[in-house]
Amino acid sequence: MSTAEWKEKVEAEWSLQGAPMPDGLDWKSVFDAKPLGRNLLRNPSPHGLSKDSPPPEADLPEFPTDGPPRFQPDGDFSSWTTSTETLPYDTSGIPPGAVVCEMPRYSWFTMEQVVDLKAEGLWEELLDGFQPEIVIQDWYEESQLHESIYQLHVKLLGADKSTVISEHTANPTEDLSNYSHNWKEVSHVFSGYGPGVRYVHFQHRLKNKFMREFWPTLFTGSSVMVRPTKTSA
Template sequence: MPGNLLKNPHGDENFSNWELTKNDENPWSIQLMPDDSVVSYFCTSHNPCLKKQVIDLVKSGYDAEYLDSAPEVTVKDWYSTRGDCGGVYRLTVSLLNENRAVIATFKPADVTVPQATPWTQVTDTFKGYGPGLRFISFEHGGQDTNSWKGWYGVRVTGSSVTIAPKP
């Protein structure tokens, strides 16, 4: 069961496995990189764009006993901006119990990202959060800072959620 629990982290399968939770007038786009650094990425527009996956850990093969031992959960995400427009990046990751009540949350402050920011990684590891983990909610996105129509906002790709293996 090791490896990334998020499906379609680069947009290779369009928006498959993602719920578009905020996708107004000018929605998300998927774009290809002009080089080999990243194959594809999700791009936000001038309106707030958010997308989410909720991972069912039991369906993913984890047993309740192991999940109740509070294994370390590591989340990673990558963001960047275009050369001509800045963006705002948002991330919220929540550990949820069987009723989908929040056990713990990682929600850094929104990041205002200047134009031409190279790919930047955000990472966090949940530790010591107690028993009850059954689901993980991963939501991210953002928008541009100039309110330009089109896909000038923050870009996201390479998202991952991993759980430490049993010792």
């Protein structure tokens, strides 16, 4: 096929009529990359779980475990940059004079990725003029370890990776009186964000608990997807 034919094929595949389709691009490579409508995050489910099945119940041992505390969950976190923040003990609810033998300890486990939109097959004219919708989705376990167990922060960045063109933050609060132990969805659609977007910085944090045993808050199905839908400022 000629370059012009591959260009027409890209335009038809994602219904991009009216979108800027400049000459000089390798349209066969764009078509093969399929940058629109697929998840651009790598390794979106490090725990090997699916949102279509309920989160697993904790497997508690018959006897308490001795040893140093563990603040990071198990999983294959390749493609993610991870860090752990161990939180101080919360003594606010302990009355004066009370004797406490043991208290839970919490930590935030942070995972982040940066998506290079041009490297994934998108082109500058499309991002700047057409400004397709950028859809964020994530699923976290309703673990009820604490009233705050999940945080999301997503930024659309310019070519220098430091200029923030648009951003979205979610910090839901859990209902500790209702235990259903399901996956909870967090999502957002970026539209009309203006020209200059070249990267998506995806970051979420999940709270874990340690008191003899380790209780993580799991997640699955993280995604950054660009839809072939034109938006306006």
